[in-house]
Amino acid sequence: xxxxxxxxIRNLKLRKGLTxxxxxxxxxxxxxxVFLMALLAxxxxxxxxxxxxxxxxxxxxxxNAELSGGFDASLFPTLKNLPGIAKDSHGEPLASGEWVVVIxxxxxxxxxxxxxxxxxxxxxxxxxxxxxxLVPGQGRWFxxxxxxxxxxxxxHKRFANANVGDEIHFGKGPWKVVGIFDAGxxxxxxxxxxxxxxxxxxxxxxxxFASAYLRATEAIAANTLKNAVSxxxxxxxxxxxxxxxxxxxxxxxxxxxxxxxxxxFIMGIGSIFAAMNTMYAAVAYRSREIATxxxxxxxxxxxxxxxxxxxxxxxxxxxxxxxxxxxxxxGMTTGTSNQVTFSEVVFALRITPxxxxxALVFALVMGFFGGLAPxxxxxxxxxxxxxxx
Amino acid sequence: MTLTTFVxxxxxxxxxxxxxxxxxxxxxxxxxxxxxxxxxAFYIDNGSEQSTQRLITRHKVSLTFSLPIYYEQKMKTVPGxxxxxxxxxxxxxxxxxxxxxxxxxxxxxxxxxFTVYTDFKIPAxxxxxxxxxxxxxxxxxxxxxxxxWKVGDRIVLQGTIWAADLTLTIRGIYTPPQxxxxxxxxxxxxxxxxxxxxxxxxxxxxxxxxxxxxxxxAATIDDMFHNSPQPTKTESEKAFGLDFVAMLGNVKxxxxxxxxxxxxxxxxxxxxxxxxxxxxxxxxxxVLKTLGFTRKTVLSLFVCEGMVVAVIGGAFxxxxxxxxVYMMGHSPQMGFFQGLTVNWATMVAALALAATVGLVxxxxxxxxxxxxxxxxxxxxxx
Numbered sequence: 157x158x159x160x161x162x163x164x165i166r167n168l169k170l171r172k173g174l175t176x177x178x179x180x181x182x183x184x185x186x187x188x189x190v191f192l193m194a195l196l197a198x199x200x201x202x203x204x205x206x207x208x209x210x211x212x213x214x215x216x217x218x219x220n221a222e223l224s225g226g227f228d229a230s231l232f233p234t235l236k237n238l239p240g241i242a243k244d245s246h247g248e249p250l251a252s253g254e255w256v257v258v259i260x261x262x263x264x265x266x267x268x269x270x271x272x273x274x275x276x277x278x279x280x281x282x283x284x285x286x287x288x289x290l291v292p293g294q295g296r297w298f299x300x301x302x303x304x305x306x307x308x309x310x311x312h313k314r315f316a317n318a319n320v321g322d323e324i325h326f327g328k329g330p331w332k333v334v335g336i337f338d339a340g341x342x343x344x345x346x347x348x349x350x351x352x353x354x355x356x357x358x359x360x361x362x363x364x365f366a367s368a369y370l371r372a373t374e375a376i377a378a379n380t381l382k383n384a385v386s387x388x389x390x391x392x393x394x395x396x397x398x399x400x401x402x403x404x405x406x407x408x409x410x411x412x413x414x415x416x417x418x419x420x421f422i423m424g425i426g427s428i429f430a431a432m433n434t435m436y437a438a439v440a441y442r443s444r445e446i447a448t449x450x451x452x453x454x455x456x457x458x459x460x461x462x463x464x465x466x467x468x469x470x471x472x473x474x475x476x477x478x479x480x481x482x483x484x485x486x487g488m489t490t491g492t493s494n495q496v497t498f499s500e501v502v503f504a505l506r507i508t509p510x511x512x513x514x515a516l517v518f519a520l521v522m523g524f525f526g527g528l529a530p531x532x533x534x535x536x537x538x539x540x541x542x543x544x545x
Numbered sequence: 546m547t548l549t550t551f552v553x554x555x556x557x558x559x560x561x562x563x564x565x566x567x568x569x570x571x572x573x574x575x576x577x578x579x580x581x582x583x584x585x586a587f588y589i590d591n592g593s594e595q596s597t598q599r600l601i602t603r604h605k606v607s608l609t610f611s612l613p614i615y616y617e618q619k620m621k622t623v624p625g626x627x628x629x630x631x632x633x634x635x636x637x638x639x640x641x642x643x644x645x646x647x648x649x650x651x652x653x654x655x656x657x658x659f660t661v662y663t664d665f666k667i668p669a670x671x672x673x674x675x676x677x678x679x680x681x682x683x684x685x686x687x688x689x690x691x692x693x694w695k696v697g698d699r700i701v702l703q704g705t706i707w708a709a710d711l712t713l714t715i716r717g718i719y720t721p722p723q724x725x726x727x728x729x730x731x732x733x734x735x736x737x738x739x740x741x742x743x744x745x746x747x748x749x750x751x752x753x754x755x756x757x758x759x760x761x762x763a764a765t766i767d768d769m770f771h772n773s774p775q776p777t778k779t780e781s782e783k784a785f786g787l788d789f790v791a792m793l794g795n796v797k798x799x800x801x802x803x804x805x806x807x808x809x810x811x812x813x814x815x816x817x818x819x820x821x822x823x824x825x826x827x828x829x830x831x832v833l834k835t836l837g838f839t840r841k842t843v844l845s846l847f848v849c850e851g852m853v854v855a856v857i858g859g860a861f862x863x864x865x866x867x868x869x870v871y872m873m874g875h876s877p878q879m880g881f882f883q884g885l886t887v888n889w890a891t892m893v894a895a896l897a898l899a900a901t902v903g904l905v906x907x908x909x910x911x912x913x914x915x916x917x918x919x920x921x922x923x924x925x926x927x
Contacts, residue, residue, distance in 0.1 A: 181813040223609060426569045426814070
């Protein structure tokens with residue numbers, strides 16, 4: 157027969173101080189792990205939502221990033237006339253030749269300078285990215301042929317001089333900020349956009365493009381289009397799905413993941429030791445009680461289960477507190493460097509259901525291993541000596 | 546029995562509990578040692594003596610733009626500049642894209658390179674061989690060991706920034722004061738393969754006459770090119786490295802918040818242990834007081850006990866932390882941690898931190914114990 161759960165819960169309540177301290181210790185470990193997992197989840201989100209399955213990115217063969225690309229502008233008309241490209245609002249093939257450069261902007265809080273991606277695009281570039289929208293009431297898109305740029309919402313928040321009407325200095329002079337766009341948490345969230353011709357002349361890169369974007373009519377056509385680009389011997393270019401391109405960049409989270417594993421593992425074992433201590437104390441304190449339970453007829457397995465269960469409840473409590481402690485930081489944005497483009501990726505801490513669930517499982521694992529040995533000890537103790545003790 | 550033996554005996558009264566607490570604290574201190582070492586490498590170390598004398602100049606707008614090569618001659622005229630050498634990042638692929646095959650590759654001027662990087666040691670005959678082979682390359686001794694390279698071996702670097710594959714012959718192996726994970730080859734070879742790089746260099750390494758000259762030299766150089774189409778940004782080698790750390794994000798806050806959580810968890814664990822162990826001994830405290838021990842003595846006895854456990858945990862943590870850092874510093878996969886070790890200052894700081902944790906954690910339970918009323922304490926059944 158099983159020992160009622162209320163027995164364990166009452167016991168935890170009885171030794172309030174001990175329960176709270178142990179649970180808090182577990183909570184802090186869980187908080188740290190949730191923090192690291194939320195960082196990774198946010199980073200993954202930034203890259204996963206960036207690509208559009210209909211878009212094909214074209215780079216020079218052998219280059220693996222837009223920043224290290226570069227091909228002659230004379231190839232662009234050939235690209236544009238490949239079959240399977242959707243039509244834009246003027247009935248022309250929906251394609252954009254682009255330039256990407258990395259510039260340095262000062263952070264608003266004065267903690268130094270950060271590399272930011274500046275993207276010059278053709279007017280079709282905006283149509284190619286339907287998920288990116290202007291923030292209502294925050295200006296308009298840039299006008300082709302003008303020294304105007306639009307900046308992402310997070311750049312607007314994090315950097316000085318990034319409000320509508322301000323001027324940003326890069327290249328050969330000032331650029332007027334005319335709008336702020338919302339990139340929905342994608343990697344574009346860390347970019348500044350402007351007209352490609354203006355930008356390439358500013359950076360002395362006329363006559364070429366770093367990359368080109370083509371929009372396919374449908375998802376199946378995108379694959380064909382990608383192969384058509386790569387297989388064309390005249391072009392010496394590589395086509396890839398935009399989604400694949402960004403999926404590869406999630407490797408930027410490598411250092412965080414690595415630190416996360418080490419910290420999670422070491423703190424986890426440390427907390428298991430602490431939980432063991434608490435449970436051993438609980439068992440020692442109640443040895444006469446346990447012996448009484450055995451005399452009444454509760455079996456060894458039910459005593460074992462009961463104590464493991466108590467430890468699980470304790471750790472679950474810690475896990476919940478740990479997640480709650482981290483909740484205020486949900487959505488907080490931060491940045492790291494994209495290891496492919498060398499520029500900053502801005503992303504938000506995301507406590508997703510998966511993160512929360514894994515944190516609870518982590519807490520329960522700690523509770524289980526912390527409770528097992530003391531529970532075993534409790535189940536095995538000699539009834540007579542315990543009753544006399 | 547002396548007071549010291551009394552404290553040590555009480556600390557290990559419940560062996561299992563003490564060992565678990567020590568284990569728990571040791572793991573926390575392992576993490577702290579590890580994180581403190583990273584912190585030190587990023588923000589405190591200044592590198593070798595020569596490193597504090599060196600500067601790096603790059604394009605003001607971004608590292609991805611290059612500077613004209615004639616800047617070298619102009620920089621050499623700046624007072625306080627001892628030597629200048631162009632360095633250009635190549636970013637080629639060695640074998641494949643796996644992170645363990647990644648290392649830095651620079652195109653430079655073999656005649657000048659070792660006049661700026663004076664603390665990189667290379668045998669004279671190897672240097673001479675490098676200077677006379679346009680397709681030659683000198684490699685870091687650590688990299689050579691990792692890949693099993695010998696002088697005379699050939700390596701192929703596939704260009705990713707430019708469509709150019711370079712076949713290089715290893716002419717020398719240099720020994721830097723700290724691992725560099727880099728190889729250097731002749732910039733003329735790059736210019737032949739990549740025409741746009743003709744007379745261009747991404748960065749310049751500069752050796753100043755003395756560390757005191759560094760700020761002045763940086764300011765003079767940046768002023769000199771202020772109004773040119775390619776303005777420069779010149780900073781010390783350390784500051785240049787820190788720019789890369791800053792790119793990783795808010796590393797300081799990241800490390801500090803994890804350290805904070807670790808220390809606080811350590812506090813809770815030891816406070817918990819002390820509370821448990823003192824509660825069990827309520828009757829003993831009453832006995833001690835009956836024997837004439839003052840409140841102050843009782844208090845200090847228990848605080849010392851907490852500190853003994855914490856410091857032992859700290860010592861083990863230091864040992865594990867040292868091992869962890871050593872393992873990473875010597876593992877070929879961890880380019881970033883290469884050559885990292887725990888220094889004396891970090892060890893002292895870690896032990897001091899452990900002692901403080903023990904002290905703070907023991908204070909409240911010990912104070913409560915010292916207040917125990919003798920009569921009630923003697924009656925207490927725990």
